[in-house]
Amino acid sequence: MRAHSNKRIFISGGASGLGQALAERYAKAAWAVFICDINEARGEAVLQKLKALGTDAHFMRADVTVLSDLQLCADWLRANWGGVDTVVNNAGVAVGGTIGETPMEDWEWILNINLLGVVRGFKVFTPLFKEQGHGQFISTASAAGLVHLPRMGAYNASKSAVVALSETMKLELASSNIRVSVVCPSFFKTNLVESLRCVDPEARLAAGRLLTDSLRSADTIADFVYNKAERNRFMILPDKEARAARFFKRFLPSSLFFRALSQAETLSLKKTV
Numbered sequence: 200m201r202a203h204s205n206k207r208i209f210i211s212g213g214a215s216g217l218g219q220a221l222a223e224r225y226a227k228a229a230w231a232v233f234i235c236d237i238n239e240a241r242g243e244a245v246l247q248k249l250k251a252l253g254t255d256a257h258f259m260r261a262d263v264t265v266l267s268d269l270q271l272c273a274d275w276l277r278a279n280w281g282g283v284d285t286v287v288n289n290a291g292v293a294v295g296g297t298i299g300e301t302p303m304e305d306w307e308w309i310l311n312i313n314l315l316g317v318v319r320g321f322k323v324f325t326p327l328f329k330e331q332g333h334g335q336f337i338s339t340a341s342a343a344g345l346v347h348l349p350r351m352g353a354y355n356a357s358k359s360a361v362v363a364l365s366e367t368m369k370l371e372l373a374s375s376n377i378r379v380s381v382v383c384p385s386f387f388k389t390n391l392v393e394s395l396r397c398v399d400p401e402a403r404l405a406a407g408r409l410l411t412d413s414l415r416s417a418d419t420i421a422d423f424v425y426n427k428a429e430r431n432r433f434m435i436l437p438d439k440e441a442r443a444a445r446f447f448k449r450f451l452p453s454s455l456f457f458r459a460l461s462q463a464e465t466l467s468l469k470k471t472v
């Protein structure tokens with residue numbers, strides 16, 4: 200093993216998409232990388248890639264809906280690497296559909312992973328960070344956590360709650376020397392469509408195309424996140440659509456903002472359906 204930079208990162212949902220890209224980006228910067236995921240086959244494959252990059256790496260099957268799974272990850276880090284410097288709450292899934300189409304069980308499913316998975320990450324790792332006297336949380340929200348298009352209510356709600364929680368944690372943990380960042384990208388190419396729950400086949404196809412046809416790669420997003428997180432940026436907006444959406448929401452009168460959003464939505468549906 201290459202002597203690592205003495206920095207250690209933990210990434211949930213590290214077996215695919217952005218989690219995998221972040222794992223590889225930090226490995227290239229000589230960090231020791233621990234990934235967890237529920238997909239064991241992909242987790243093992245990413246682990247081999249990380250080892251081939253010459254850094255210390257570890258994979259554990261862990262489900263972010265299970266607090267004790269995350270606790271086992273934290274215990275492993277304390278016992279084997281003496282702690283962890285950065286924790287990325289990244290595991291996530293998608294739900295599409297109107298309020299009428301989306302069953303309550305899909306609301307409960309997505310909130311348990313996208314929101315409560317992040318809550319569990321904060322709960323489990325905050326005591327370890329406090330014990331060490333330092334730490335950094337990076338949570339993957341989405342541009343959907345800042346501006347909220349129709350037929351994405353469950354996903355939008357889960358991601359805006361991650362932004363709210365991150366703002367709260369930034370203030371709550373600052374005096375313990377714990378840094379907090381939140382990442383809000385627009386669509387980029389990953390396997391997220393595999394998890395998508397959506398009853399309307401046309402909407403499913405449209406959402407799938409937005410993900411699979413995106414020209415933005417997870418590697419590009421990961422590189423941006425790495426650079427901004429190292430500079431201790433709170434709000435990380437990796438692409439121009441996300442930056443524009445946030446800008447318009449802050450500065451346009453709400454009537455103009457909603458008109459612009461509905462035009463953007465019509466355009467994106469024309470492009471995708």
Ligand SMILES: NC(=O)c1ccc[n+]([C@@H]2O[C@H](COP(=O)([O-])OP(=O)(O)OC[C@H]3O[C@@H](n4cnc5c(N)ncnc54)[C@H](O)[C@@H]3O)[C@@H](O)[C@H]2O)c1
Nearest residue numbers: 212215216217236237262263290291341386387389390391
């Ligand atoms: N792809 C996009 O366009 C996009 C845009 C904005 C935000 N995001 C967010 O980025 C994050 C990563 O998603 P991605 O696009 O890389 O998708 P992905 O499906 O490629 O990766 C997500 C990973 O999370 C894992 N996972 C799902 N449920 C889990 C659980 N309960 N416990 C542990 N692991 C679990 C999956 O097995 C998968 O490996 C998600 O939070 C997603 O909402 C994605």
